[in-house]
Amino acid sequence: MSFSDIMYPFEWLVAWIMYLWHGALTAIGLPEANGWTWTLSIVGLVVVMRAALIPLFVKQIHASRKMQLIQPEMAKIQAKYKGKNDPESRQKMTEETMALYKDSGTNPFASCLPILAQSPFFFGLFRVLNSLDEIGAGAKEGIGPITQQVAAQAESSTIFGAQLSDQFMGSETLTVKFVTVVLIILMSATTFTTQYQLMRKNMPASALEGQFAQQQKIMLYLFPIIFAVSGVYFPIGVLIYWFTTNLWTMCQQFYVIRRMPAPGSAAEKAMQERRRKAGKPIDTPEETRERKHDAEMAEELEAKGVISGQRQQPTSKKRAKKKNKK
DSSP, X not given: OOHHHHHHHHHHHHHHHHHHHHHHHHHTTOOTTOHHHHHHHHHHHHHHHHHHTHHHHHHHHHHHHHHHHTHHHHHHHHHHTTTOOSHHHHHHHHHHHHHHHHHHTOOTTGGGHHHHHHHHHHHHHHHHHHHHHHHXXXXXXXXXXXXXXXXXXXXXXXXXXXXXXXXXXXXXXXHHHHHHHHXXXXXXXXXXXXXXXXXHHSSOGGGGSHHHHHHHHXXXXXXXHHHHHHGGGSOHHHHXXXXXXXXXXXXXXXXXXXXXXOTTSHHHHHHHHHHHHTTSOSSOHHHHHHXXXXXXXXXXXXHTTSSOSOOOOOOOHHHHHHHHHO
């Protein structure tokens, strides 16, 4: 089976979602052949995809909080091999770390899951946009509802004078280069901002040390660089998709940090201070549910012998009020 055969179902699904959004937008009065109508169809594609990924995002939150529960055990492993740089010690440290991940059911790369889940649709959109000129010229069969007529219409539509299928590389038009550079900058900036606010606001001090923290710091700077370098090969429509999905992620992350901050993080202290000043219980309803879930995960990990020692219990509203009065 070729790569094209594997990707075709995703191309077909992307084509249908865009086509249905385009039909809905034209039904409310937007011009059928206008580039902004097709741009909003791509935004609609993002809305559908990200809404479908909300359960995965919730799973990502739980995985992140479970990682924080095992941080004390991670610190013990790091302290055990501190100053030991011989190959055998480094190997044993890696083995013990991986065993801890396995026993606790955690994955340090859980934060990458939403990106990985979107990848097939990202490449599906890439291939659909790249095929518009050939489909519109009749040199290639249509994809789902994207017939020759529809493809020709989408291909000829423009935003700021640039077609959705145009790329920075291979284009001799300054307008296209300007539009793609602006979108690449926005795409990279939103990627960096999302990861930065996660690390600086929603991680306890203990989580900002050790191997896990180093991986997060690498991702903080690596992803924007990757997007900036590879973005010159992406059609404008794909850049619009990625910028829009980054905005969704950033807003989603902002909500989580504000309403369900990680225990011991700067965001948790800021939330509790805001709620104290407003005369409300120190935890939001969402955070109360997460604390209960954290306690259940901690009990499960303790029962398995993965973690040990004293752990912070979820604080009830009644106990929190007494604590604040002292």
